[in-house]
Amino acid sequence: MAASFVEEPEAGPRSKRVAILAAAVDCFGETGFEATKWSTVAERVGIGQTALYHYFESKTHCLLTIMRLELQRSHDKFTEATAGVAEPADALRSAVRAAYDVSDQEVLQMRILHNHMDLLSGARKSKREEAERVAARQLVQVVERDWTNLLVRGMSQGAFPLRDAQLLGASVLGLIVSVWRWYRPSGPTPLSEISDLIEDACVRIVAM
């Protein structure tokens, strides 16, 4: 697959990198990226704002890192969920369920990711930001291919009617991730119910 790697800085035992990422996910996810002051993230971790620059080149670099990590997670989850499931319809169902099998923290990461997809189009000025951007961009394509391939497989096996797999894949993916725009863990609808409805909807879109 020739994925470009962004070598994860090996964590010293005193490193606050993951703590910063967690705090940033909370802030960016709840308040919004633009609306949260970089210094607020530092506060929440319990360090001065200049200390953040030991770990991230900029606020945007941190955001791009969060996005890349979430994309990696999504891809891994998909792969795990569909591995060894022979029946395409079953694989589809399993993939959708996996997409909604997430923690509250991961819900926020999803929201952040899809609210800032546009960042991935334009080139970045600094090296490390650009590296994260390119890696994320690539992972987006990987995830898209995950879904498209699943559909192609189903169509060629005769389990799904023949349609434009590219377009259908984009639509299914769009349907699934559209939930992260409005879903709140504190809201009235439990994620399990959403998951069931979307799962059925995807099957009806693809397999009928």
Add this chain to the structure above:
Amino acid sequence: MAASFVEEPEAGPRSKRVAILAAAVDCFGETGFEATKWSTVAERVGIGQTALYHYFESKTHCLLTIMRLELQRSHDKFTEATAGVAEPADALRSAVRAAYDVSDQEVLQMRILHNHMDLLSGARKSKREEAERVAARQLVQVVERDWTNLLVRGMSQGAFPLRDAQLLGASVLGLIVSVWRWYRPSGPTPLSEISDLIEDACVRIVAM
């Protein structure tokens, strides 16, 4: 319906308000809101950047106005498309087609709208911004109700199987608008093809 109105400032003959809105839609839609400099919009219109403040209180005020106008348009289009269509499935098809019957400019407005939905949650400091925000927020609910009502009608008439209309409506709407994240008029897929596929998908989700 008791919609709150934002009285449209009556256009003096020399007013550049609509020209500014058009330029802003182009810039915000193609470059992104944060990434476009307010002064670039002024340049494109052919005025100094401070002149913008005669028409809009702030860059954000302009954005909120664009969003509200687009929501109004969407609602009107839906109403027009479904008025007098008795058969729920036909009304659904008509509504979906109407959603994709848009100009290139309106595609950009859609993209802008859905990329900045989060703006509508938190209160604004200034009067006029807040007025636009509240109006837009309300219109979001109106549009959501448009779709939900259509589903409820279909279910009560027995045309659609009984399901959670709220949730199903949100999903259908999510599927439809998810297209604006990736669709480009210059891209390989014509909007008509997308429209057809989504139309069928919506019918399969709702009516089967």
Add this chain to the structure above:
DNA sequence: ATCCTAACTGAACTGAACTTGGCTCAAATC
């Protein structure tokens, strides 16, 4: 001709992100 006011302008201001440089501290290594 004069007035009025919408339309407009150049220069100055503001605030937040980001930058820099010099310094402290503590744990791990030699």
Add this chain to the structure above:
DNA sequence: GATTTGAGCCAAGTTCAGTTCAGTTAGGAT
């Protein structure tokens, strides 16, 4: 015990886009 190194603090500055201010212009009405 001395040295190295990752981690962090403080204070002072730069930049840049958005914004405010104190006026000026120009077209239509009286």
